[in-house]
Structure formats: C-alpha cells, structure tokens
Amino acid sequence: MKIAIAGASGFIGKALIAELKGAYSIVGLSRSHYTHSEEHSSCEWRNCDLFSLLDAEKALAGADVAIYLVHSMRPSAHLSQGSFEDFDLIVADNFLRAAEKNKVRKIIYVGGLIPQNQKQLSKHLQSRQEVENVFLKGSIPTTILRAALILGAGGSSFQIMTRLVQRLPVMLCPTWTSTPSQPVAVGDVLKSIRYCIDTPETDNKIYDLGGPDILSYRDMMLKVADMLGKRRHLIQVPFLTPHLSALWVRLVTRAPKDLINPLIESLRNPLMVRPDHQLSIPDHKFMGVDEALRSAIGSYRGDQKPHAFKAPQSPKHEVRSVQRMPLPEGWTAKDVAEEYMKFLPVMQPGFMKVEVKDRWVYFCNAFPYFRLLVLEYSPERSWGHRELFYVRGGLFSKKSGRGRLEFREVLGGTACLAAIHDFRPRLPWYFYKVTQAYVHLWVMKQFARHLARPLEPRRKLG
Known part of the structure; x- marks a missing residue:
C-alpha cells in the first residue's frame, strides 16, 4: 500500500x-x-x-x-x-x-x-x-x-x-x-x-x-x-x-x-x-x-x-494573495471571473480598460495606452467552478511560468476565493509593497462588496 x-x-x-x-x-x-x-x-x-x-x-x-x-x-x-x-x-x-x-x-x-x-x-x-x-x-x-x-x-x-x-x-x-x-x-x-x-x-x-x-x-x-x-x-x-x-x-x-x-x-x-x-x-x-x-x-x-x-524558505520577491468573497446565488467561479473583468473599468472609469482577445486578457492604462498586466486563460485547467489565468507579463509583472490568478468555488458553492500565486512584480520590491500591493487589496475588497449586492442570477455552467 x-x-x-x-x-x-x-x-x-x-x-x-x-x-x-x-x-x-x-x-x-x-x-x-x-x-x-x-x-x-x-x-x-x-x-x-x-x-x-x-x-x-x-x-x-x-x-x-x-x-x-x-x-x-x-x-x-x-x-x-x-x-x-x-x-x-x-x-x-x-x-x-x-x-x-x-x-x-x-x-x-x-x-x-x-x-x-x-x-x-x-x-x-x-x-x-x-x-x-x-x-x-x-x-x-x-x-x-x-x-x-x-x-x-x-x-x-x-x-x-x-x-x-x-x-x-x-x-x-x-x-x-x-x-x-x-x-x-x-x-x-x-x-x-x-x-x-x-x-x-x-x-x-x-x-x-x-x-x-x-x-x-x-x-x-x-x-x-x-x-x-x-x-x-x-x-x-x-x-x-x-x-x-x-x-x-x-x-x-x-x-x-x-x-x-x-x-x-x-x-x-x-x-x-x-x-x-x-x-x-x-x-x-x-x-x-x-x-x-x-x-x-x-x-x-x-x-x-x-x-x-522556522517557516520553509519562500522564493524572494514572490507574492501570494488570497481573498474570500461571497458567491451570488446561481453563480459559478466562471461568472465571478467574467464579472471581475467588467468591474475594473467601471470602478476606475477613464483610467482602466480590459481587453479580451481569444484566451488573452489585457489590463490596460487608457491614456497613454500601455498594458499593465497580461493574462492567458487556461481552458485546460478551468472547469467553471475553478477558473485559471496565467500571468504572462505587462508593466506591473515579470514573466513567470508559475504566476497565476484563479477564482474558485469553495464550501459547497457558498463562497469564492480569488487568489494570486507566485506573482513576481516588476516594480522595485519596497515600492511595490507600499503601492501596488495595497491597491490590489483595496480593489479586491471593493469587488467583494460589489458581489455582496443584489446581482442578476447567472445561468449555471457545467
């Protein structure tokens, strides 16, 4: 055995x-x-x-x-x-x-x-x-x-x-x-x-x-x-x-x-x-x-x-961020991921826009135009109740084979976890910790509040 x-x-x-x-x-x-x-x-x-x-x-x-x-x-x-x-x-x-x-x-x-x-x-x-x-x-x-x-x-x-x-x-x-x-x-x-x-x-x-x-x-x-x-x-x-x-x-x-x-x-x-x-x-x-x-x-x-x-040694300048969010009734992790892409430009009108081209997702600064973060959707590792995107670069991130963003249902579909793993920022480490890291937490808190409001039911996906 x-x-x-x-x-x-x-x-x-x-x-x-x-x-x-x-x-x-x-x-x-x-x-x-x-x-x-x-x-x-x-x-x-x-x-x-x-x-x-x-x-x-x-x-x-x-x-x-x-x-x-x-x-x-x-x-x-x-x-x-x-x-x-x-x-x-x-x-x-x-x-x-x-x-x-x-x-x-x-x-x-x-x-x-x-x-x-x-x-x-x-x-x-x-x-x-x-x-x-x-x-x-x-x-x-x-x-x-x-x-x-x-x-x-x-x-x-x-x-x-x-x-x-x-x-x-x-x-x-x-x-x-x-x-x-x-x-x-x-x-x-x-x-x-x-x-x-x-x-x-x-x-x-x-x-x-x-x-x-x-x-x-x-x-x-x-x-x-x-x-x-x-x-x-x-x-x-x-x-x-x-x-x-x-x-x-x-x-x-x-x-x-x-x-x-x-x-x-x-x-x-x-x-x-x-x-x-x-x-x-x-x-x-x-x-x-x-x-x-x-x-x-x-x-x-x-x-x-x-x-x-002593905790196990972690790779230098890598980030893990996990936030729990309410999962609206009738929604899946796929619905939450799609809503997140729509939410960012609405939250910061005129500053942020999200472009989706096939399996690629670009978080962009509106003017002057440049790409802040590039994600690649992974259909092979996504199943509706767990959606995965690999971090592929952009102004805010170094290219990393393991950096990823995921949304997943937990606790029998009563909650959702939004998680960033093995993220390697391009900004100098101290500057990242006092700027981008705090901004990310703030955005995720605002998104959690957004999900807690009454939202339209979504069709259940398999």
Missing part, C-alpha cells in the same frame, strides 16, 4: 514516517527539498507546493491513502496577503481535488479538537473545522482525527511551554493558562493514524484523541519544571489579555507571531475528548501526561533546535 503524507517534513510527519517505514511504501510531500539521508532512505520524497493544484495532482499519483498534516499559519510567500483560514481552505481544496483525480482510496486528516460549545470558536479552530468540511463533502472516504495539545519533543506547543519554563523563574499566568485540556502523546497519535489506515470501519468517522488526564496548561508547565529540576513560581493574574500574553510569549520563546497568536487564542476554549467520539484501539492504552512529558523531555534539546519555529 502506498501512503502519501502531506506535511511530511513537520513534527508529526517525520515521526509518522519512522512509524510506518517497512510496512508501507511511503511518499513524503514537502515544499522543501530534503537532504537527510535517513529520511531519504525511509520514503520517496516529492517536492510539492500544495497551493498549486497541478503540483498536488502530480504528488498524489499512485497513492492509495493520503494523510493530511498541513496547516497554513506560517507565511507561504515573501509577501502573503490574506488570512491563514483562507490559505488553509485553498490548500485543502487542492488536496481533495488532486486525491479525487488520482482515485485515492482514503484520506486521513489530523486536525484540532473542537470544544462542545462551538459558538465562540477561535479562528484557528474554525479553520480546522472548515478543512474537515472540505474533506467530508468530497467523494473519498475520510477519517478525521481531532487532537488538542500533542506532546512530543518536536512539537511547537511543547517547545514553547518548555522554553517558558527554562527561561522564566517567575511567570505571570493569564486566565487562558487555567483552561482545562486533554493532551495526547505523539506516539498515540501515530498509533491512531496507523490503525485508521488498516481499519475500513473508521471511514467517514470523526474521532477525538486524548490521553486519560485532564489538566491546564499551567499544570503542565509545573510538571515540566519539576521534571527539569527547576523551581518555578506561576502567579495567576486576570489583567493579561490574549494579545498581551501572546506578546510576552513571543519575546521569551522567540516563536513567531503567526504561530503564537492563533495557538493562544485557541487555548481559551476547554479542549476535552467527547467520550462517545473517543478512538479506541484494541490492545492499546493511551499514555498519561507524566509519561508523555518524560518521553518528550528526554528527546528535547532546547535551543539546539532553533529551526523548530
């Missing part, structure tokens, strides 16, 4: 390769080229940018089971415009479409534990739930594994907690550190994934993963301090907002803002396993917190692992 792992270069991905090697044929998908000899010998590595549907289709070729361990909280380009929720959505949608095209037999997704009270979900947990919905509405049998804090030496949450304990003799603990949680050992997550690979009865099911212990983040920090032989004083205070506490956590741990802020926001919710949704594996007992922490601390090397919080 061939197992493809998206996010194979991450904390869980590397551990999963070690767990599965020898029993399955493993394909590791990663944006970065890997050079570690041991990892190369354990699986076949395929370079894959999941923001590219074409890359995803090639990467999942021949796979029987596809495991999804991806999140998009970290920047994916030199300049990333948009929310991590929309980045997550477009990547998951690509993964599902590629899996369906390659006739993958099963998808396993490891996401976040969802609290029973879903009215005040953090953006991070809302995003995890949206990704679940993408997979569950697809045609491929999918198993969802939900986990709260995963305890393991390579995990970012564990490393943040351990660095706080190592560096601060006295800590002011905000209220979120007292929220109850049910952590799970990384070894138990791996066993759960392996069990679901081999057990058809888990298809189209949602399971919660958690160890036997329920405790707070503050309790875990005290346990870590005790195991490290350090005397620490944790003082509960009510006045530290999530924003302020995220700031001091970033200063102490040196972890980036785009990682810390969503995690802390999620810790405001109690994250506990629902007994009727807990995964039970025959002849396997989930680890308690003490055993899981001792195992993680035994493998942890602290500041000797500075790469733990």
Whole structure:
C-alpha cells in the first residue's frame, strides 16, 4: 500500500514516517527539498507546493491513502496577503481535488479538537473545522482525527511551554493558562493514524484523541519544571489579555507571531475528548501526561533546535494573495471571473480598460495606452467552478511560468476565493509593497462588496 503524507517534513510527519517505514511504501510531500539521508532512505520524497493544484495532482499519483498534516499559519510567500483560514481552505481544496483525480482510496486528516460549545470558536479552530468540511463533502472516504495539545519533543506547543519554563523563574499566568485540556502523546497519535489506515470501519468517522488526564496548561508547565529540576513560581493574574500574553510569549520563546497568536487564542476554549467520539484501539492504552512529558523531555534539546519555529524558505520577491468573497446565488467561479473583468473599468472609469482577445486578457492604462498586466486563460485547467489565468507579463509583472490568478468555488458553492500565486512584480520590491500591493487589496475588497449586492442570477455552467 502506498501512503502519501502531506506535511511530511513537520513534527508529526517525520515521526509518522519512522512509524510506518517497512510496512508501507511511503511518499513524503514537502515544499522543501530534503537532504537527510535517513529520511531519504525511509520514503520517496516529492517536492510539492500544495497551493498549486497541478503540483498536488502530480504528488498524489499512485497513492492509495493520503494523510493530511498541513496547516497554513506560517507565511507561504515573501509577501502573503490574506488570512491563514483562507490559505488553509485553498490548500485543502487542492488536496481533495488532486486525491479525487488520482482515485485515492482514503484520506486521513489530523486536525484540532473542537470544544462542545462551538459558538465562540477561535479562528484557528474554525479553520480546522472548515478543512474537515472540505474533506467530508468530497467523494473519498475520510477519517478525521481531532487532537488538542500533542506532546512530543518536536512539537511547537511543547517547545514553547518548555522554553517558558527554562527561561522564566517567575511567570505571570493569564486566565487562558487555567483552561482545562486533554493532551495526547505523539506516539498515540501515530498509533491512531496507523490503525485508521488498516481499519475500513473508521471511514467517514470523526474521532477525538486524548490521553486519560485532564489538566491546564499551567499544570503542565509545573510538571515540566519539576521534571527539569527547576523551581518555578506561576502567579495567576486576570489583567493579561490574549494579545498581551501572546506578546510576552513571543519575546521569551522567540516563536513567531503567526504561530503564537492563533495557538493562544485557541487555548481559551476547554479542549476535552467527547467520550462517545473517543478512538479506541484494541490492545492499546493511551499514555498519561507524566509519561508523555518524560518521553518528550528526554528527546528535547532546547535551543539546539532553533529551526523548530522556522517557516520553509519562500522564493524572494514572490507574492501570494488570497481573498474570500461571497458567491451570488446561481453563480459559478466562471461568472465571478467574467464579472471581475467588467468591474475594473467601471470602478476606475477613464483610467482602466480590459481587453479580451481569444484566451488573452489585457489590463490596460487608457491614456497613454500601455498594458499593465497580461493574462492567458487556461481552458485546460478551468472547469467553471475553478477558473485559471496565467500571468504572462505587462508593466506591473515579470514573466513567470508559475504566476497565476484563479477564482474558485469553495464550501459547497457558498463562497469564492480569488487568489494570486507566485506573482513576481516588476516594480522595485519596497515600492511595490507600499503601492501596488495595497491597491490590489483595496480593489479586491471593493469587488467583494460589489458581489455582496443584489446581482442578476447567472445561468449555471457545467
């Protein structure tokens, strides 16, 4: 059986390769080229940018089971415009479409534990739930594994907690550190994934993963301090907002803002396993917190692992911009793309005009006449619900084989994503960031407002 792992270069991905090697044929998908000899010998590595549907289709070729361990909280380009929720959505949608095209037999997704009270979900947990919905509405049998804090030496949450304990003799603990949680050992997550690979009865099911212990983040920090032989004083205070506490956590741990802020926001919710949704594996007992922490601390090397919080290197001076828009009733992505071409000249009368000649689209300055952006429509990669244009040049853009603009329907046709990928501006980088980049965001916001107004229904396209 061939197992493809998206996010194979991450904390869980590397551990999963070690767990599965020898029993399955493993394909590791990663944006970065890997050079570690041991990892190369354990699986076949395929370079894959999941923001590219074409890359995803090639990467999942021949796979029987596809495991999804991806999140998009970290920047994916030199300049990333948009929310991590929309980045997550477009990547998951690509993964599902590629899996369906390659006739993958099963998808396993490891996401976040969802609290029973879903009215005040953090953006991070809302995003995890949206990704679940993408997979569950697809045609491929999918198993969802939900986990709260995963305890393991390579995990970012564990490393943040351990660095706080190592560096601060006295800590002011905000209220979120007292929220109850049910952590799970990384070894138990791996066993759960392996069990679901081999057990058809888990298809189209949602399971919660958690160890036997329920405790707070503050309790875990005290346990870590005790195991490290350090005397620490944790003082509960009510006045530290999530924003302020995220700031001091970033200063102490040196972890980036785009990682810390969503995690802390999620810790405001109690994250506990629902007994009727807990995964039970025959002849396997989930680890308690003490055993899981001792195992993680035994493998942890602290500041000797500075790469733990580093995002993959992105090509210099490349742009990714993703904006979510309402999809008018009865419309398709093709309708939205056509409306966008009509909207630009109306929004900027006398300045902008759009010329369409066969498969070529020219965004032009009216007077004096010159072409600002040249797009080539790709009928081979467009299907009505997803319309793709390649960036081929113009005054504002360098020629690029991968630069592209796309419109796609998501969430069952209730929303549309407008996305620019791998765009390389011709303007000097700093000048681009303070001019064209802001103008693009403003235009997209105006277009989203335009789509939200009552518009004529369009004929449904196939």
